[in-house]
Amino acid sequence: MSTKVAPDPSRRSETARRAILAAALELVGEVGYAKLSIEGIAQAAGVGKQTIYRWWPSKGSLLFDAFLAMAGEGEAAALPDTGDLAADLKLVLRATVDELNDPRFDQAMRAMHTEIVHDPALAADYAQRLDGPMRELKKERLRAAQLAGQLAGDVDLEVAVDMVFGPVLNRWLHRTGPLTGDYAEQVVDTALRGLMPR
Amino acid sequence: MSTKVAPDPSRRSETARRAILAAALELVGEVGYAKLSIEGIAQAAGVGKQTIYRWWPSKGSLLFDAFLAMAGEGEAAALPDTGDLAADLKLVLRATVDELNDPRFDQAMRAMHTEIVHDPALAADYAQRLDGPMRELKKERLRAAQLAGQLAGDVDLEVAVDMVFGPVLNRWLHRTGPLTGDYAEQVVDTALRGLMPR
Amino acid sequence: MSTKVAPDPSRRSETARRAILAAALELVGEVGYAKLSIEGIAQAAGVGKQTIYRWWPSKGSLLFDAFLAMAGEGEAAALPDTGDLAADLKLVLRATVDELNDPRFDQAMRAMHTEIVHDPALAADYAQRLDGPMRELKKERLRAAQLAGQLAGDVDLEVAVDMVFGPVLNRWLHRTGPLTGDYAEQVVDTALRGLMPR
Amino acid sequence: MSTKVAPDPSRRSETARRAILAAALELVGEVGYAKLSIEGIAQAAGVGKQTIYRWWPSKGSLLFDAFLAMAGEGEAAALPDTGDLAADLKLVLRATVDELNDPRFDQAMRAMHTEIVHDPALAADYAQRLDGPMRELKKERLRAAQLAGQLAGDVDLEVAVDMVFGPVLNRWLHRTGPLTGDYAEQVVDTALRGLMPR
DNA sequence: ACGTAAGCGAGACGGTACGTCATGTCTTATA
DNA sequence: TATAAGACATGACGTACCGTCTCGCTTACGT
Numbered sequence: 022m023s024t025k026v027a028p029d030p031s032r033r034s035e036t037a038r039r040a041i042l043a044a045a046l047e048l049v050g051e052v053g054y055a056k057l058s059i060e061g062i063a064q065a066a067g068v069g070k071q072t073i074y075r076w077w078p079s080k081g082s083l084l085f086d087a088f089l090a091m092a093g094e095g096e097a098a099a100l101p102d103t104g105d106l107a108a109d110l111k112l113v114l115r116a117t118v119d120e121l122n123d124p125r126f127d128q129a130m131r132a133m134h135t136e137i138v139h140d141p142a143l144a145a146d147y148a149q150r151l152d153g154p155m156r157e158l159k160k161e162r163l164r165a166a167q168l169a170g171q172l173a174g175d176v177d178l179e180v181a182v183d184m185v186f187g188p189v190l191n192r193w194l195h196r197t198g199p200l201t202g203d204y205a206e207q208v209v210d211t212a213l214r215g216l217m218p219r
Numbered sequence: 220m221s222t223k224v225a226p227d228p229s230r231r232s233e234t235a236r237r238a239i240l241a242a243a244l245e246l247v248g249e250v251g252y253a254k255l256s257i258e259g260i261a262q263a264a265g266v267g268k269q270t271i272y273r274w275w276p277s278k279g280s281l282l283f284d285a286f287l288a289m290a291g292e293g294e295a296a297a298l299p300d301t302g303d304l305a306a307d308l309k310l311v312l313r314a315t316v317d318e319l320n321d322p323r324f325d326q327a328m329r330a331m332h333t334e335i336v337h338d339p340a341l342a343a344d345y346a347q348r349l350d351g352p353m354r355e356l357k358k359e360r361l362r363a364a365q366l367a368g369q370l371a372g373d374v375d376l377e378v379a380v381d382m383v384f385g386p387v388l389n390r391w392l393h394r395t396g397p398l399t400g401d402y403a404e405q406v407v408d409t410a411l412r413g414l415m416p417r
Numbered sequence: 418m419s420t421k422v423a424p425d426p427s428r429r430s431e432t433a434r435r436a437i438l439a440a441a442l443e444l445v446g447e448v449g450y451a452k453l454s455i456e457g458i459a460q461a462a463g464v465g466k467q468t469i470y471r472w473w474p475s476k477g478s479l480l481f482d483a484f485l486a487m488a489g490e491g492e493a494a495a496l497p498d499t500g501d502l503a504a505d506l507k508l509v510l511r512a513t514v515d516e517l518n519d520p521r522f523d524q525a526m527r528a529m530h531t532e533i534v535h536d537p538a539l540a541a542d543y544a545q546r547l548d549g550p551m552r553e554l555k556k557e558r559l560r561a562a563q564l565a566g567q568l569a570g571d572v573d574l575e576v577a578v579d580m581v582f583g584p585v586l587n588r589w590l591h592r593t594g595p596l597t598g599d600y601a602e603q604v605v606d607t608a609l610r611g612l613m614p615r
Numbered sequence: 616m617s618t619k620v621a622p623d624p625s626r627r628s629e630t631a632r633r634a635i636l637a638a639a640l641e642l643v644g645e646v647g648y649a650k651l652s653i654e655g656i657a658q659a660a661g662v663g664k665q666t667i668y669r670w671w672p673s674k675g676s677l678l679f680d681a682f683l684a685m686a687g688e689g690e691a692a693a694l695p696d697t698g699d700l701a702a703d704l705k706l707v708l709r710a711t712v713d714e715l716n717d718p719r720f721d722q723a724m725r726a727m728h729t730e731i732v733h734d735p736a737l738a739a740d741y742a743q744r745l746d747g748p749m750r751e752l753k754k755e756r757l758r759a760a761q762l763a764g765q766l767a768g769d770v771d772l773e774v775a776v777d778m779v780f781g782p783v784l785n786r787w788l789h790r791t792g793p794l795t796g797d798y799a800e801q802v803v804d805t806a807l808r809g810l811m812p813r
Numbered sequence: 814a815c816g817t818a819a820g821c822g823a824g825a826c827g828g829t830a831c832g833t834c835a836t837g838t839c840t841t842a843t844a
Numbered sequence: 845t846a847t848a849a850g851a852c853a854t855g856a857c858g859t860a861c862c863g864t865c866t867c868g869c870t871t872a873c874g875t
Contacts, residue, residue, distance in 0.1 A: 028820075029819070029820085032819060032820055032871085032872075034820065034821065034871095037820090037821075053337065054337055055337060058860080058862085059861075059862075059863085060861055060862080061861090063822095063823095067822080068821085068822070068823095069821065069822045069823055069824080070823090070862095070863080071820090071821085071822090071823090072821065072822080074863065074864085075820080075821095131336050131337060134336065134392075134393070135333050135336060137394075138329050138332065138333060138392055138393070139252055139329060141394065144393065144394045148393075148395060156395075163414075170416065171415065171416075172414050173412075173415060173416040173417070174416070176414050177405055177409070179396065180402070180405050180409050181409065181414050183386040183389060183406070184382060184386060184406070184409055184410060184414070185414075187385045187386045187389045188378070188382060188385045188386075190389060191381060191385040191388060191389055192381065194332075194336055194392075195332070195335060195336070195342065195345075195346075195350070196335075196339065196342045196343075196346070197346060197350060197354075197381075198377060204378070207375055207378050208378055208381070208382070211374060211375070211378050211379065212382060212410075212414055213413055213414050213415050214371075214413045215409075215410065215411055215413020215414070215415070216361075216370050216374050216379050216382070216410055216411050216413070217369065217370065217371060217411050217412060217413070218368065218369075218370065218372070219371070219413075219417055226850085226851075227850075227851085230849090230850065230851055231851075232851070232852070235851090235852075235853095257830080257831075257832085258829080258830055258831075259830090261853095265853080266852085266853070267852065267853045267854060267855090268831090268832080268853095268854090268855095269832090269833080269834085269851090269852080269853085270851080270852065270853080272833080273851080273852095424845090424846075425845080425846085428845065430846070430847070433847075433848095450733055451733060454834085454835060454836085455835075455836075456834085456835055457835090459848090463848080464847085464848070465847065465848040465849060466836090466837080466838095466848095466849090466850085467837090467838085467839085467846095467847080467848085467849095468846080468847065468848075470836095470837065470838085471846085471847095527732050527733060530732065531729050533789060533790075534725050534728065534729060534788055535647070535649060535725060535729065537790065540790045541790075543789075544790070544791060548789070548791060552791075566812065567811065567812075568810050568811060568812065569809075569812040569813070570812070572805060572810050573801055573805070575792060576782070576801050576802055576805050577805065579782040579785060579791075579802070580778060580782060580802070580805055580806060580810070581810075583781045583782045583785040584774070584777040584778060584782075586785060587777060587781045587784060587785055588777065590728075590732055590788075591728070591731060591738065591741075591742075591746070592731075592735065592739075592742070593742060593746060593750075593777075594773065600774070603771055603774050604774060604777070607771070607774050607775065607778055607809075608778060608806075608809065608810055609809055609810050609811050610767075610809045610811060611767075611805075611806065611807055611808045611809020611810070612757075612766050612767060612770050612778070612779075612806055612807050612809070613765065613766065613767060613807050613809070614764065614766065614767040614768070615767070615809075615813055622824080622825075623823090623824075623825085625867095626823095626825055626826095626866085626867070628825070628826070631825090631826075652855090652856055652857085653856080653857080653858085654856055654857080655856090657827090661827080662826085662827070663825095663826065663827040663828055663829095664827095664828085664857095664858080664859095665825090665826085665827085665828090665858090665860090666825075666826065666827075668858065668859085669825075669826095814875100815873105815874100815875090816873105816874095816875090817872105817873090817874090817875100818871105818872095818873090818874105819870105819871085819872085820871080820872105821868105821869075821870075821871090822867105822868095822869085822870100823866105823867085823868095824865100824866095824867090825864105825865085825866085825867095826863105826865070826866095827863100827864090827865105828861100828862075828863095828864105829860105829861090829862075830860090830861090830862095831858105831859080831860075831861100832858105832859095833856105833857080833858095834855105834856085834857075835854105835855095835856090835857095836853100836854080836855085836856100837852105837853100838851105838852080838853090838854105839850100839851085839852070839853105840849105840850090840852090841848105841849085841850090842847100842848090842849090843846105843847080843848085843849105844845100844846090844847080844848105
């Protein structure tokens with residue numbers, strides 16, 4: 022019985038790890054997700070294939086780590102709170118739109134999302150490490166708005182977040198229309214005021 | 220110069236075409252998207268690989284056609300209009316939720332969306348043949364509501380559709396939470412009333 | 418039970434037949450034996466594949482017919498007989514060498530021989546229709562020499578023919594050395610005089 | 616520019632190599648040359664196709680190596696020299712005839728020769744590694760006969776070898792007649808004594 | 814300081830699927 | 845009914861990667 026033995030993380034080569042993540046990101050931007058291969062990443066990183074297989078269980082989780090490494094660089098601790106909820110949300114959403122329109126991010130994120138869509142385990146990981154914290158920040162801001170009386174008290178914050186941030190993500194993923202800052206603002210306005218006449 | 224010559228569609232075998240689409244759908248449900256292979260589809264359909272390569276340029280477009288064939292079966296001509304906008308939207312959205320929770324549909328649609336996410340040409344095709352018509356029906360219903368005074372006149376219908384139907388699609392794709400009929404109703408209510416106090 | 422029915426030869430298209438044989442010869446000279454395909458021949462001859470399959474049981478027999486058609490053009494009725502056996506044989510053998518050195522013939526004949534080597538039925542056909550008659554002419558000439566006292570009476574003509582004509586064919590096939598007219602003459606001289614001192 | 620990189624022979628698996636050569640020989644004997652496929656050899660040898668493609672440039676050269684491996688087993692160092700040239704040659708030639716009549720060898724050798732006939736590079740390899748050494752042994756024996764006064768001094772040994780050994784090879788390849796020991800003896804006698812009366 | 818054990822690069826291995834090509838059969842229409 | 849055209853099922857081609865394995869080679873640790 023040859024149980025898979027876990028490698029010793031303390032002896033791990035940081036150089037190799039970084040080279041692999043960098044190569045993965047670069048390649049996914051270059052050749053696209055479909056043609057991304059472990060073989061290619063290993064070669065580009067100047068690394069043996071085994072070094073990849075030793076530390077990552079799947080291409081998805083490698084891509085995920087690569088994405089985390091990239092995204093983690095310039096992470097905000099909280100959403101802005103100037104007191105003007107609409108303005109704050111628009112600011113954040115416009116920034117998101119800009120990010121999604123950057124081809125470098127675009128490819129990598131599409132790859133990420135594909136893996137997530139097909140791998141529930143990865144989805145859980147994503148929910149916990151990336152989406153979760155971000156969601157918490159968003160809900161924080163909305164909660165503050167609720168306290169300030171700018172948001173109805175009976176609104177489910179989970180749903181509220183989906184309503185404000187979902188449409189932009191959707192339009193990006195499925196290209197159902199041009200992804201512009203103006204669209205982002207419209208979404209914020211509509212989400213806040215609702216569709217019914219008042 | 221060996222230009223690829225287009226085959227003559229009039230000589231195409233309808234039997235083979237149908238067997239291929241059916242096999243594709245069945246296999247994607249059985250083995251999942253990642254392990255779906257042209258080789259496997261050909262075998263399951265009792266068809267030569269070349270017959271697939273002759274008529275479809277990519278696995279994505281084959282999957283797309285298979286999906287179209289399936290979706291096309293029970294297509295609705297219009298959204299219900301009982302006069303009660305919220306109720307009508309909830310009805311439709313609950314049906315959507317049920318569909319997305321059906322494992323058979325789930326797998327196929329995830330596969331579809333993956334292809335769309337990575338292939339702009341396919342995305343355009345999707346927008347034109349599947350999403351477009353559906354969107355038009357939705358906008359039609361909303362437009363009727365606008366005339367009936369149940370919807371603000373200055374609301375952009377495009378945005379409105381995104382707001383009502385986007386969150387469900389999103390939650391399904393990224394599994395950011397349980398996809399239930401109750402969630403669907405909450406979304407409709409929140410979208411219609413807006414987040415702000417009134 | 419669908420027994421293969423023989424087609425009616427009286428309705429056969431002579432045009433198609435000729436085009437096929439010509440195309441086969443031309444292609445075998447152009448692309449070589451290994452890359453020769455029925456598909457290619459049909460296309461080059463402007464003929465449907467079925468027309469080839471209808472009339473020839475194998476690529477070998479088609480090649481054989483093509484070869485026969487070519488060889489049959491300038492066929493000699495008898496070997497020269499000037500009374501000088503050595504000179505006559507040298508003349509014929511030098512001509513053979515020239516033929517074998519012609520790239521057009523070379524390719525076609527190699528193809529022929531390959532088919533013969535691997536297909537006993539074809540070998541029998543070859544023996545009867547091409548090699549047989551040629552052998553007979555050669556033996557005829559040797560028999561005449563025997564009567565003229567230029568050949569030992571107890572020599573087996575079959576062996577004699579092999580001895581005179583075999584080495585050239587061999588050297589050509591296996592490229593064991595340069596195939597020149599001088600070599601041909603040496604063979605004739607050695608075969609006639611024998612290897613032992615006299 | 617992606618130049619094909621040569622693999623490292625020191626890491627080559629001897630097990631795989633042997634399995635491949637054995638499978639090639641067995642299969643060529645079983646299904647014949649025409650139906651011999653790399654795919655089949657790989658499968659029979661329990662080997663990935665790539666392992667074959669990695670080490671052999673063509674089916675011909677694989678067959679050649681397989682043949683070499685088989686032939687190399689019981690190789691003689693020199694032709695017998697009892698002092699009686701005719702007897703010695705007859706002995707060797709009868710052995711050759713027996714070998715060629717063994718179905719196991721027959722198939723493999725026909726395959727070999729077909730490849731040689733169509734591939735000059737292979738022919739050169741054959742000349743250098745198989746035919747060359749054998750020829751040298753034959754010429755050695757004839758040279759000894761020359762010194763012993765049993766062979767004319769002005770005979771070209773190259774031609775002499777062709778004359779003695781060629782006809783048997785020829786009759787085998789082209790099936791122009793039954794390949795018997797008696798025929799072999801006749802060839803030796805005729806070659807030594809010549810065709811002319813004395 | 815020195816063996817020993819791990820991670821490392823490299824890359825060969827048995828495989829699967831790729832997308833292309835040729836096979837020989839079958840169907841359609843043209844003459 | 846023979847033909848040209850060409851779609852079909854089949855299956856081999858040679859390539860690209862898969863994930864595993866085995867090589868020497870460098871580290872770094874425990875004696």
